[in-house]
Amino acid sequence: MKASNAFWAEQLAGQIPEGLAREIEIFETELRLRRQGKIEERVFAETRLRRGAYGQRYDSGQRHDGKKVQKLLYPSGSLTKGPNTLWDAPGMQRIKIPGGGLNARQLETLAELAEEYSDGIAHVTTRQDVQLHYVHIDDTPSLMRRLAAAEITTREACGNSVRNVTACPFAGVCQDETFDVTPYSRALSKFLLGHPDCQNFGRKFKPSFSGCSEHACGLANMHDLGLVAVERTVDGVKKRGFQMYVGGGLGTVPYQAKLFDSFVPVEELLPLAQAIARVFAQYGEKKNRNRARIKFLVNDLGIEKFRELVLEERKNLPPDPRWTEYVQTAEGFREEPLSAGGTIPAGDSEDFRQWIRTNIRPQRQEGYATVTVALPLGDITAQQLRDLADIVRKYTNETVRTAVEQNFVIRWVSCADLSEIYRDLKAAGLSTAGAGTIVDVTTCPGTDTCKLGISSSRGLAAELRKRLAEQSFNLDAAVENLHIKVSGCFNSCGQHHVADLGFYGVSRKMAGYAVPHFQVVLGGEWEHNAGSYGLPMMAIPSKNIPEVVTRLTNRYLAARKKGESFRDFIKRIGKAEVKNLLEDLTRPPAEQSDRGFFRDWNDPREYSLGDMGVGECAGEVVSSVDFGLAAAERQVFEAQLALEAGDYHRAWQMGYQSMLQAAKSLVAAELPGISDDPEQIVQEFRTRFYETQKFFDPFAGGKFAHYLFAAHRNVEAPRHPEKARFLIEEAQLFIEASHSCYYRMGTPVTV
């Protein structure tokens, strides 16, 4: 689309590493061939995904405009860049930022690209990447060249590959870390990028590094490969190494990573990671995407067997000099301050003092501090990126990193400069206080731009942020330190499972209308590297979620015991009490003319069409399917109560029963009078809803139906707590899928 696209290769000749330049040339050729129909769309889709070029919402060429489904008639017509993905439809470009590390020139490059190819905004993700939205595929080679000239790659930012290697943004300056993990994250990132052993995965693979086990920054427990710095004394010599975790992951059903080894010496880091990659490529699921993450492999094999396979593979690996070379080179990494240290000023305004309290963290190097630049919803403008570049040049040796809480962290700021840097950040609109607090809501893109979004996570996050910011000066510390994370769907990109208050988008029918909802997920733990996962409680209409936050935080303040965490508080009062507290919020307003309730945040369109005609009995019409699904929800709630009570056998049984109930409700719509016989229910469900694909999610396919089939096969309920928890998560998702299926059954158009 850009007039200059033809000239960037020549302009940047010699400034791009040769290998990278060649790769971009190849991609450009592939683009040309796809335009000519000489590459299959599926192959091209994986090609572009491996270069970070994603599809975006409405790229199928149709969009529901609030009144009707509009065909989007693009100039390139039916030409596609992937299955059901039109060529001209705007896409998202993900840009890998290993460990979140950036310099001023790179910030300026991102600013240029945001302005020229996107809509003027760069978005920091929950995995330290940067994303640009509304990018035309024809512009991507130029965009990639400009990044490459600034030493940034988009390679393997998406697709079935090793994704961005994340690391604690405080690594090297943190008070509590064992040692600086930065060099090792860089070495691993460089080693695995484009590695032949990482090209044949069934799904993505996400590594992460943390300098300690107490804080959240690395989130090691929710990664495919999590590495936590540890030291061990061997023969009187202190040695560096890592606790290595494998098989963690959020996604639809979250898995805690398993400890692979309590001490992997640094020289074994790369070869062991390579061996894990080989085992994943060899034994991991390939056909069924829904079971292709390494967490399923580790779970299916068991950690002992998995470890055995990896160690066997490790023994057979041909030695690679890069194992030590990359680590040794990386260990030369140093960051130095630009100016002499100082002391933190008292400050002469309440705003400044608040900012110091929430956004400043003293470094372990005396006289220096990190400054967190809190970005609303992870968004930053092109001009702010340039201002940030100026600021990191002025006060530091360009030491700035992105953080998983969708912020920037400026490192090595002399405490003597804090007043001045605050002034400069304020001028740039980057001095918002509340970093890492309840105000700093994390969110994925949701329905704004993501194809999978169900509810508007950004809209909700913006609303919560606005309301909480208004109260920020008066928030009790116990509430201020809570974390809110929002995902637009069950796929967990907003990391809702590890928040104190997590929300993920679902939909429900109410009074004959589809209404955007969020599942409330409580009891997750952000600290201890995402130490534990919350469980879904109940679905609440989107517009009532702010009230959910108010009630839960008020109740916590009023009823908590001294020093009791929110997670422990929720555990103590129990799910039944939480349900009582929120039950009335599940209902629509008495006044049906309040149309805002039936719409999503900041989106005036009717949430759905099809069956939403307002009949005279709209408020009372409740079908037998509605009743059946409500019963399934009750059962899954009882399963959660049983899990809470430690009755894992009953928890599993109730979870299974809830799926059967939901399946029966759907079947009953076609076969009234179906019996309660599980065999008949599953058989009829399979024939009528699975084989016909009526139950299929537009993106996840038949994945959720398999949860029922698997539970039905293993009807002898295990008494294992983790298995019961998985089953309940699956049951919850099966019920959500049943709601969606029921919605589609009565809706002639697909939005």
Added chain:
Amino acid sequence: MDIQHVNVKLMVQNPEDADLEPLIPVFHRWIQDQECEELLLDVADYRHVPAGPGVVLIGHEANYSVDNADNRLGVRYNRKALLDGNLQDRLEQAVRAAIGACQRLEDDSTLNGSIRFNRREMEMFINDRLLAPNSNRTREALEPEIRALCQRLFGGAEYFLGHGESDPRKLFSVSISTEKAFKPNELLENLLV
């Protein structure tokens, strides 16, 4: 120089009073009715970002927005797709599109006149750093064309051409202002002459 991607921003009157929230349904309505020449796709809400793009109507060939970049609120047209014709044609197309959008917003009863061109100030940008870097050379090359357009746009009335920021990292831009106040329709009529 094959200059494309012209952006035009018309400054809004009393920006401190402008509320951007009602723009969201207005832009959605524009999509429903496909009100513009471009294929209109979606609405992006960036009101939470200080001095940001505000509310953006994403189109295939161009974006429309009420944008607050540099803390200057204005109705902006951002041409993305290539255009035939010469530079004068492209400048005129972008100016027309921005004025047209402004006129529609002024006429929209749901906005109660809150988004209204201040009648005197606009900015022009070229959103392509390679072909139009923010330099004296670009200014020298473009200024005659911009002046020719302004001559017609303001019907020979006096205007002032200011050069945007000198920061070479920024987009090439010029600011255009007039003593005389012009309504959007007057400007469009002038271009017909």
